[in-house]
């Protein structure tokens with residue numbers, strides 16, 4: 001019985017491992033293949049041989065603008081005319097470094113296509129969707145990036161120049177170095193903890209102010225951040241900020257919420273982090289309290305022994 | 311004098327050795343721990359940054375669903391302890407046949423009753439002081455906010471008033487122990503009086519006050535005030551009321567009057583209460599304290615005179 | 626010194642509303658006397674004792690114990706008077722020793738003397754091996770014995786026992802009576818209220834008979850007997866019907882002989898002392914006969930009964 005389940009378990013594990021391995025090995029191949037071919041394709045750009053057969057590429061929005069890190073989707077209409085019958089065309093996109101492209105039918109999702117069969121006398125264009133996206137791990141620098149989309153069949157080829165405009169992306173993140181969102185503090189004393197402010201946008205941030213606003217902390221507490229202003233935070237850079245919390249002298253021990261926020265002067269990005277602060281009984285008072293209790297018990301015992309009989 | 315000390319020591323030893331008080335002590339400590347636990351759970355909700363006396367709050371706050379606070383607990387337990395200490399003080403000596411023997415020794419007759427009363431008082435004092443310090447210690451450990459000097463003074467006052475309250479119930483019970491020859495009768499009489507005052511006094515006071523000053527939803531503030539005054543006047547026949555009023559004033563520095571009703575009216579009409587200094591708080595409760603003291607003295611005096619004149623016959 | 630009255634009452638009266646419990650009592654007890662209170666239940670014995678102790682206030686009249694008024698100067702009185710109440714009780718949860726220690730401390734004894742005295746007394750009353758036992762587990766008689774020790778712990782000058790032997794076994798009674806007699810030998814004035822006439826007769830130098838609050842008779846047992854029956858303490862019965870006048874005269878000459886009478890076939894000689902030896906001699910000398918004699922000691926009971934038959 002047990003052996004059976006173990007066997008099934010092992011089989012399942014092996015199956016899973018195989019499936020995941022196939023995914024991992026598949027993805028880099030797809031990602032690099034179009035990029036390596038693009039240079040050769042761009043060499044045969046201007047050739048337009050057969051005047052009778054016409055291949056026309058149009059795009060209604062050839063230049064797309066988006067925040068860094070987002071995708072660009074172009075809808076390209078391909079019109080083939082003058083031919084006698086249907087023909088198979090190669091589809092190829094040349095994208096700048098740091099991007100990957102994917103070609104898909106204008107309708108329908110998921111399926112990537114590399115070739116397309118076009119009917120010469122169809123009368124209306126076929127739509128192809130070209131999606132260009134930056135590498136997930138590398139946010140592209142803001143700027144304009146040219147993209148070439150080429151459709152070819154033998155000598156008949158046509159290409160269209162597209163443009164991806166990467167606009168600056170302002171985003172910030174705040175975490176703690178170890179990811180813990182709680183800390184301990186002692187009333188009436190300075191307690192330190194560190195937060196990490198990161199620029200997760202694509203543009204540099206200037207004069208980032210790190211602070212804890214009055215409404216974000218319990219009354220009577222002081223919270224200071226060191227530094228409280230980061231002069232410049234490069235895109236992708238992080239900076240450790242030391243937060244010093246001083247709960248008021250008379251804080252009842254227990255959990256309190258603090259919210260640390262960071263915002264550049266331009267106010268085009270914002271982030272905050274809630275920290276659960278556990279105020280501990282100051283050791284001295286804790287001991288005094290325990291001491292009092294012990295004292296009372298001892299005193300009672302003495303009284304009982306001294307004045308009681310036997 | 312030597313007789314007094316001997317009797318006092320014997321009584322104290324008796325108290326410490328009796329299971330009755332062992333149980334009572336344990337019960338009080340357990341209940342005290344429960345109250346402090348509830349208080350520590352709920353204190354955060356009642357304290358804001360304008361609260362000056364956080365530590366005192368530990369002794370005031372009650373549970374959010376369980377209306378159980380330290381003063382309430384004390385006002386219930388102290389009478390029980392006082393009665394337990396006094397109800398068989400004299401009659402048990404008499405029925406056991408010890409009284410004749412005791413009084414044939416070279417001691418004054420009042421040494422017996424005084425010694426017993428003193429020993430009882432010391433028991434009450436030990437119990438109250440220990441429970442308050444225990445609660446304070448545990449509370450300090452739990453909330454970590456030390457008391458201010460004035461808070462300590464106020465707690466001392468609270469202890470003194472509580473001892474006085476215990477002394478009253480004990481002297482009442484001692485009185486019954488002189489009057490009734492059976493311990494059971496005297497215990498029942500004491501408990502009956504306590505229950506009556508605890509359960510029905512407020513009801514009766516309300517009834518009388520309502521008949522004299524009828525109030526309803528649209529009564530004026532003056533009417534409510536005169537109703538409240540009358541109601542509390544009648545209620546003050548009960549020493550429990552005197553005690554509760556006293557400890558309210560002592561533990562709630564914010565209370566500018568001994569009437570919480572008037573205080574609420576004051577707050578609604580825009581008066582912001584500011585904490586009173588201890589001397590002012592004491593001034594407010596002075597009549598109550600004197601009243602308690604007088605009641606205690608009267609009960610004890612009657613018991614004393616009755617005992618001094620009574621025939622000591624081994625029955 | 627010797628004829629100073631240790632206990633003295635003058636016209637002492639105690640009334641409970643209408644009821645007169647003690648009626649115009651005059652009592653005088655000398656130092657070293659063993660005085661017995663006799664009388665039926667409710668005669669006022671205990672009430673008298675309570676007034677002597679200052680435990681209840683006389684309606685009128687005067688009480689003096691060692692010259693002090695028990696109501697005014699209770700401490701002076703209680704310092705010298707030891708009292709064992711009718712229904713004695715101890716602290717049930719204390720041991721016999723602890724109970725005695727408490728009494729001793731109330732008398733201001735230091736623990737050394739106290740310890741010695743307790744040891745001695747517990748031995749005397751026969752509770753030595755029970756000293757560590759809680760009194761709650763004592764039998765009635767054991768408590769009674771402890772009560773005697775409790776009275777003696779302060780080494781009183783006057784000891785008042787209200788029915789000390791009730792509930793004690795015969796052997797214990799004997800021990801207790803011996804103890805009381807020992808006390809009397811040490812010049813302790815003893816006052817005993819009792820219903821056991823034999824014992825009273827045995828140890829008391831004087832008795833007072835109470836009836837309805839009054840002391841109807843007081844004096845030594847002999848005197849009481851003589852008063853009651855005009856008789857001596859001993860009756861010596863000779864189984865001889867008639868004695869000659871000479872013999873009669875000789876017998877009457879024997880010191881202590883009170884009376885001589887003929888009852889049935891016997892001659893009864895009444896005397897204050899046991900004079901059977903002398904009587905035997907006289908009879909032998911005058912008649913040449915050796916007669917058998919029966920000596921009867923006169924009993925207090927008879928006196929007691931006589932008083933209450935009369936009233």
Ligand SMILES: Nc1ncnc2c1ncn2[C@@H]1O[C@H](COP(=O)(O)OP(=O)(O)OP(=O)(O)O)[C@@H](O)[C@H]1O
Nearest residue numbers: 641644646664665666667668669670671672673711
């Ligand atoms: N508190 C009292 N109120 C009214 N009458 C009382 C009271 N105490 C005692 N008496 C009465 O006084 C009388 C004398 O009582 P006392 O106890 O002196 O009798 P006693 O001689 O000691 O009798 P006993 O031999 O039974 O001990 C009794 O008739 C009793 O009923």
Ligand SMILES: [Mg+2]
Nearest residue numbers: 670671711787
């Ligand atoms: Mg009697």
